[in-house]
Amino acid sequence: MNEPAADLAARRRRFGLKTQLLLLLFTLSLISAAAYSAVLYNIDRREIIEGIDGRLKTAVLAVNEIVPDEYHARIVGPDSIPEAEYRLLQYRLSRFAARADLVYVYTYMRFGNEIRTVSTSATPREIERRAETPFFTLYDTAPKALHRAFDDGQMRFDEYSDSFGRFRSIYLPVRGVDERTYVVGADVDLAMVQQRLIRSLQMSVAVGAVMFALSMALGWLLVDRIVGPLLRLTEFTRNMGQRNFQPDERELAAMNAISRRRPDEVGSLAEAMTAMIARLQRYLLEMEQATAARERVEGELSAARDIQVGMLPRTFPPFPERRDVDVFALLESAKHVGGDLYDYALIDENRLFFVVGDVSGKGVPAALFMAMTTTLFKATALTANSTGEIMARVNAELSRDNAQEMFVTAFSGILDLRTGAVEYSDGGHEAPFVRRADRSVSRLPKLKGMALGVIGDAPFETGRFQLSPGDALILFTDGVSEAANADDDLYTTARIEQALATARAETDARHLAEGLAQDVRVFVGATPQSDDIAILVVRYEGAAASPPP
Incomplete structure (x- = not known):
């Protein structure tokens, strides 16, 4: 039965009045908390930014004293400053930046519309990784404030974000002894500023929450006599x-x-x-x-x-000054990132080390294990006497404290660029194919060797075979041979052999790798890729193809 209209109206009035009281308390508490947060945030930000700007001004003046007066006057191109002199200046600027708690200090010069880095510090991480910014590097993402500083000669502050982080910077134009203008700059990391502001905001919100709770408690006491x-x-x-x-x-x-x-x-x-x-x-x-x-x-x-x-090399050709070897590699990631890897490096003037591997599992653990494996291979290859020793030493390191019980299959080899002789070892990986200059294709025999990271003292055999000029070695992961189409048919190693055999006789390393990858894509069609695909092709051109040293 429906309630009488008078009862409904009374209920609405009573409900509305008490709701309004509670909403009033809520609104007042919210406004107080918001006002407090805004005022505190603005005060802290102003004080922090003023302090930072003072540090930046002092820093650029000091940097201008560190850099010699005639340094910028000598710069007319990429070869103006000797490498040793630039490195020494970079070392001094890095020490100053570290002592001043700055991320970077630097100077820029503009040539036409291009801004070039002519001196700069380096972070400890960049120094450790040997990723310092070289002399005369093009600053193609220079902020607008830096361009305006060159245009009107006025000092400016700027806040911006790039691939190195988020900074507050100062740009101080200076006229050099040759009447050209260069800009002295310094960067401070805004992460610590943001942390202080966040703590301040959290404190203000907490105070607002306490004020809100007290107001609501008082409201409950006021209405307690009416609504128990x-x-x-x-x-x-x-x-x-x-x-x-x-x-x-x-x-x-x-x-x-x-x-x-x-x-x-x-x-x-x-x-x-x-x-x-x-x-x-x-x-x-x-x-x-x-x-x-x-x-x-x-x-x-x-x-x-x-x-x-x-971690993976991506510059091709990797050795443009050499004509005795042609190397190309590609990695196509699936939807879920895995741990496929490849690497290669000249371990001396006449020997090329190469490796392809596939880490067990997916995601971040596989990626980290892949990074560690790649680093170990590159470091071990420089001192080991054979590929079997390389595999054994890498396996011992990976097996030590392997709490996640991960492993990696790998195939490594060393090519003698003088003779075409190849020694190799197999760690439970897919055996590669050899495509001869006459377009015949064969597969290397499997050697004794299990996946790396399982047993620390596992033995690894060292095999040998010969490459002639024009022969190519094709290494791959199971993402190629086990690629599946809509009918769940696998690509298989037989199709790999067929694709290599039908490639043109004059095909170089790049076209062999890309042609094989394209053949896999055609076979798979619209089916989503289920695993990473890694392909490494090493084509021996012969010692006679390389110019004399």
Whole structure:
């Protein structure tokens, strides 16, 4: 039976009045917290930025004293300053930047519309990785404030973000002894500033939350004489929050009882709270699942991709001054990042080391294990006497403290560029193919050797074979041979052999690798790639093809 209109109107009035009181308390608390946060944030930011600007001014004046007066006057091109002199100046600027707690100090010169780095410090990480900025490097992402400093000769401050981080910078134009203008600059990392501002904001929000809680508590006391059950609803709500909104059957039953017994705003509030809690629980569960899945996938993909891209050589041809060898490699990642790897390096003037591998598992662990494996191979190849020794030493290192019980299959070899002789070892990997100059294709025999990282003292054989001028060695991972199409048919090593045999006789290393990868794509079609594809081609051109030293 419907309630009388007078009862409904009275209920709306009572509900509306008390809702307005609670909303008023809520609004006042929210405004107070927001105002406090804004004022505190602006005060802290102004003080922090003023302090930083003072440090930056002092820094650029000091840098201008460190750099010799005639240094910039000598610069007319990329060969103006000797490498040793530039490195010495970079060392001095790096020491100064470290003592001054700055990220970078530097000077720029403009040639036409191009801004070039003519002196700069380096971070400890860049020094460790030997990734210091070379002399006369083009600054193709220079901020607008730097261009304006060159244009009007006025000192400027700027905040910007780039691949190195987020900085606040100063640009001080200086007229040199040759009347040309160069800009002295310094960068400070804004991460610590943001941390202080975040702490300040958190403190202000906490104070606002306390003010809000006190105001609401006072509101409950004021209405307690009229609406006693509100205290019980408050307690239920507080308990729900302490349990991360996990329900208690007894409290939910009590709320339902209140909504049935009270035909006024208290009953409506109890009913609304019960429905809100149910919706909130569903929402929190969905959000938690979606957020966890997205962050996990994004974090793993980003970290693994950064590691893989940074560790693998990507410059082709890798040895443009040599004509006795042609090398090309590619890595095509699947949707889920894995641990395929390849690497190559000249271990002396006449020997080329190369390796292809596939780490077990997916994601960040596989990417990190891949990075460690690549580093070990490159370091070990310089001192080992054979590929078997290389594999054994890398295996011993990977097996030590391998808590995740990961492993990597690998195939490594050393090509003597004078004779074409190749020695190789196999660590449980796919045997590579040899494509001769006459277009005949054969596969190397498997050698004794298990995957690396399983048993620390596992033996590895060393095999040998001969390459003639025009012969190519094609190494690959199982992402090639096990690529599947829509019918779940695998590409197989037989198709690899066919694709290599049908390639043109004059095909170089790049076209062999890209042609094989394209043949895999045609076979797979629209089917999503299920595993990484890594291909490394080493084509021996013969000692006579290389010019005399």
